[in-house]
Amino acid sequence: MTARRALVVTVVHHPLDARIRQRQITALLEAGWAVTYAAPFGGYGVADTDPRVRTIELPRAVGRRRLAALRAARSLLAREARAHDVVLLHDPELLVAALLAGLRRLPPVVWDVHEDTAASVAMKAWLPGVLRRPAAAAVRWLERRAERRVHLLLAEDGYRARFAVDHPVVPNTTAVPARPSSPERPAAVYVGHLTGPRGVVELVATGRLLHERSGGRLGVRLIGPADADSRALLDPPPPGVTWHGFLPHAEAMAALDGALVGLSLLHDQPNYRVSRPSKVAEYLAHGVPVVTTALPEAQLLVERSEGGVVVPFVQGAADPEAVADAVLALDADPPGRRAMGARGHAYAVEHLDWRRHGRDFVDHLARLAGTGRRPTHRVSRLVASAPRTSTTGTPGH
Structure with a gap:
């Protein structure tokens, strides 16, 4: 045939x-x-x-x-x-x-x-x-x-x-790994395009805060292409921020494995309100606890999976202080974040494969x-x- x-x-x-x-x-x-x-x-x-x-x-x-x-x-x-x-x-x-x-x-x-x-x-x-x-x-x-x-x-x-x-x-x-790695690496990871509405300013500010409040041990790793305005923020990256640029999907997922947290700081925009962020599904699938803004579909995923933390909007964007607080709380609670990652992965196996x-x-x-x-x-x-x-x-x- x-x-x-x-x-x-x-x-x-x-x-x-x-x-x-x-x-x-x-x-x-x-x-x-x-x-x-x-x-x-x-x-x-x-x-x-x-x-x-x-x-x-x-x-x-x-x-x-x-x-x-x-x-x-x-x-x-x-x-x-x-x-x-x-x-x-x-x-x-x-x-x-x-x-x-x-x-x-x-x-x-x-x-x-x-x-x-x-x-x-x-x-x-x-x-x-x-x-x-x-x-x-x-x-x-x-x-x-x-x-x-x-x-x-x-x-x-x-x-x-x-x-x-x-x-x-x-x-x-997304493709769900059979066995995710435990969230142990001291980094909050973002995978996706870097633009203003996708939260690049808040991601950079969160990286600075984590760097300051952890004595340089924690930071934010950004994986993805950036628009012109975002490149101006990231070239060179400020303390606490590492920008890897675009990586093929398999390499991006390998860089995500074992991260302390996966970040999704999308703004409160009409196009995002009806969309389920694929990055949130990827974080759950890899057993990485999620910290996300309170967009309806992202919040629904996190609440149903019990695989992350939702931070409220402040004037339509994430509050970097609240994001940093959430990351530091997970960093201070290894059993809690491991359980959260395991719940997210189990949900992804059942619903997001x-x-x-x-x-x-x-x-x-x-x-x-x-x-x-x-x-x-x-x-x-x-x-x-x-x-x-x-x-x-x-x-x-």
Whole structure:
């Protein structure tokens, strides 16, 4: 039997993005699919060295510089898509490219909805303030049009209300180690992008406080790429802060193992209120106690797992003093933090393991590959009749 073929495309995300490359593409490869991956490898200075993946270079869409990436993606889809059974798009911009390439000539097109794009517009520093409301309205219009023209996958249950019909959810869960290491290393670790809304200022301030209050023994380790404003804070890093930059997912998880605490200090922003931070799931999976701001989904995870501490918002952001207090309390209580890490890992084994959701993801793409090109309400409702995924751990789409 000929292997199914998937064309996976992004011009915005890092080519080694955990959801795209480590979870979804790996799940397809393990199921025997042939994968073509088009992404801005050069724009991020990385390569995909897996011989099972055919890669195609695309320009990177960044800030206001997006037109070249859009044109290249349209050309790619017109040239490559028909040699595949499914096209999986990861950026809203690519919906425009697909429309320009002519959807009627393409195989089933799937948009993987990573975020509440309209809500995130308010956080785009490169977009002038006067344009943010019209841009958000344009995104909502594009979403409504896309729902009638392409298939949708959602990264969060909270995204369902944005759409007219129900769509399957592929949650941001993670691979859960069988045996996590004990949280003993004297470091609070953050894994993810470093930006203002993601709490970089509070992370740096927490590192300084931990360094001062522990006599230099404790600090914060930051793992991930930084935007321009964040780089200005981190070059050079202040005392108590170590910045590793971007690390491939496996290396980032290895650096996380055994950490005293995992930090998630996201601000109280509309886009974050309906999203479950993947970093919180990763910390729990690795048996690392979590310290998080009181975003609804993050707080729900921590409370249900009993795997961490929630710090309240102060004017929409974390209070570094409260974060440092939480870290120091865990540092002073080895039995308590070990028990907390063990509870978080046990919860992750039961509710957050990607291996379960990865099979559902592949099965869904396989079903679409055997259907017509255009979505129908009948298909969407059939998928939605399966149990919903939620932070309670209910399996399935």
